[in-house]
Amino acid sequence: MPTFEYAPAPESRAVVDLQSSYGLFINGEFVDGSGTGFKSISPATEEVLAEVSEATDADVDAAVRAARTAYTRVWSRMSGTDRGKYLYRIARILQERAREFAVLESLDNGKPIKESRDIDIPLAAAHFFYNAGWADKLEYASLGTNPRPHGVVGQIIPWNFPMLMLAWKIAPALATGNTVVLKPAETTPLTALLFAEVCQQADLPPGVVNIVTGAGPTGQAIVDHAGIDKLAFTGSTGVGKMIARAISGTRKKATLELGGKAANIVFDDAPIDQAVEGIVNGIFFNQGHVCCAGSRLLVQESIASEVESRLKRRLGTLRVGDPLDKNTDVGAINSRAQLDRIVALTDAGEGEGATRWDNGCELPSKGFWFRPTVFTGVTQTHRIAQEEIFGPVLSVLTFRTPQEAVAKANNTPYGLSAGIWTEKGSRILWMADQLKAGVVWANTFNQFDPTSPFGGYKESGYGREGGRHGLEPYVKTGA
Template identity: 75%
Template sequence: MADDDATTAGNRPALGTALEYAPAPESRSVVAIRDSYDLFIDGVFTPAKSGERITTVNPADEQPLAEVAAAGEEDVDLAVVAARRAFDEVWGPMPGAERGKYLFRISRILAERAREFAVLESLDNGKPIKETRDVDIPLVAAHFFYYAGWADKLAHAGYGPDPRPLGVAAQVIPWNFPLLMLAWKIAPALATGNTVVLKPAETTPLTALLFAEVCQEADLPAGVVNILTGAGATGRTLVAHPGADKVAFTGSTAVGREIARVAAGTAKRVTLELGGKGANIVYDDAALDQAVEGIVSGIFFNQGHVCCAGSRLLVQESVADEVLERLKTRVSRLRLGDPLDKNTDIGAINSAAQLDRIRDLAGTGQAEGAESWSPACDLPERGYWFPPTVFTGVSQSHRIAREEIFGPVLSVLTFRTPEEAVTKANNTPYGLSAGVWTEKGSRMLWTANRLRAGIVWSNTFNKFDPASPFGGYKESGYGREGGRHGLEGYLV
């Protein structure tokens, strides 16, 4: 609230007075977190044969949330066998229209339990509740709804008159969008008649396990979806299992390379959605206030834990100073803090390991001569936190301009001509995303046609739709997820 001497009649704030937001926390009571979770195999929760367990913590305060089982080789084998049996006996032979009913049912249940999932995702991941509530969970339900509609129309998808499912899909997902990445993987796999063994990230397993309860509530046949929690060893065992016909992975480029080597020489179909270093290009004729909002959304959404983040800002020289001034003003108004507070814009970094990497690369940027700026920001004493940071004076050779930081760190470069903008944007080993800001349609199309990126946003950023394909080039992986294109990787 404003001070008494800064208000006018009626307790209205005087012009130019900043308003303080009162805390508006979402209640944790809407979700019941168990002390311990088992693996989900063949339709039931099953203790791990390995006997190993992992503790997942709340990154906002470092407090333990729950213990989860860590699947070993025997557990992986049981899950793959269950998925194969379900594929051969139930799910594969099932008519597409019947499979679609299950996906519609899952979508409806997710929508009904949206608040529960949103709170759990924020607790386990650290992202703000307004993002899980307004973006993540609605998109999850929408993906299952969208692919439910494809289940009985596969002959019209453009992949032949009688496309067939591959079989058992081994899927490994990251920690930045735990439930949304699950939906991106499971929904098209089930719609096309495949069964699934999915491993969520070690630090964010809880919404995947809650999704297993949704599968039970929807009466999904046993073995169609199996959830194996664990660390990297579990994922390596899963993707190398000879019973898997398909591998789908979202995560780092380094792990993607390892998976490609493992699958080489086998009959496994592989799709990889890997890292990115997206360019956000702002021309001098752009609507600058709109562009600044897109810049902020492009890099500070989800604490920068986004593979397609616009982490490289390319601004035309003639408007660079004005854009930076407006950008700093806007970033100064972002609110960092409790992820369950509905006013929070920037939540916690997901893990101590990721925070260390962000700090290391940000320190490298300063050591290489770039200028770092962050707004005045009080970081909580506990938890994993990093302030929104903008680097200027960045050159193409700087590590912060070339390596994926996966945090709330923006590198700013300038250009003079459209040709220079495209050259700088494409000067990266990645090719996942880009954004272009201009009022000229011809300039937009000219630029987009020359950018080597899987997705190019026009006067917006980070907009997703289940009907739109997503994927990259070069070290950002291969294959597409989402839309009609997302069906191809699960059909033969």
């Protein structure tokens, strides 16, 4: 069979106008932080993109005070209709500047431009558009009587979908009348800082949105600040538990969107080609840096070898490389630290006796890269079947009966998502009932929508984001 090579098709960087350094966005203005600076690099090339300020306790305090003032003086007094119009403005500006955001996201995060362009940024705009409409309709949302905001919300987001997570957090918080102090992840702060410019362009009242950059200590300062009424966190289960402990005995509310170890379950009557595409999308989308990734493939024993060979053939065609190339399927691993973690866990997979395979593709000489990898012969006790790898690594297990598939799928402290592939409708519905997971994709995977609630069972956290359900954590109700 002839092979057709792809010529490079890079998206232009010219649309992004990066400054050499950024301050913190507090009370509607960029200000110098009182801490030291840190560099945000491109994980694909290790080039420095910009220097960013590490917010100290004092900086966080200033941000929380600005948010409180904006809440009491402006935002809580404004009609829902007007709040909504600000959110509509933000949604429109994000659409207008979508290409700029997509390129910057791919530069800072390492994800393929086709994903940032077609998924992250359009969905981020959609979240603002969707929540904008709720702002003056909250009494219709079945949230309880007299829904009203908590006040100042602290939000801490991860590096895997920087702008999308920002939108998931900020849009419902503002729609319900709260003001926000948000910390983007230390490896991906740049689109959040560009979003600060969007707030300025939208004439959002100063202090309604404050962006503080930094690492763990900055997040801790937000969590511990007495002026924070509610926290929203997306990230690891370990940090989620620390936050839950930190706010115990207080009246601070929290929603936690944490890790996952989703089972993607393929029955012998599934449409195999579609299922293979679903498996690939499930674990190699966004380099596997997805909390709901289908990282455990549970395939019915009778078709295991066929699925395995078709999957490997498909993975051989994945294009790994330059995130800005429009043909790229799998981009760079987000950071050296994450690459080290993936390497350590995959080494453990081999060490514990699973069989390792990767697609053998060439990798760029600079930057952080990991080949799409499949482990077969995995048992439930292997670390690669229990721990979240958060990388392009699939663990394959087999089952014989639907009951066994359910037992294995649920055999994890996590409960974020699951996939089911079968042509039998009654089995889909039975399986969906049995699976302890907040999102179940049947004959599809990794679909997201602003109207659709997302969030986990068990140690994948609590609370939902998206849809009517996503408003609930941001309001208090009753007398």
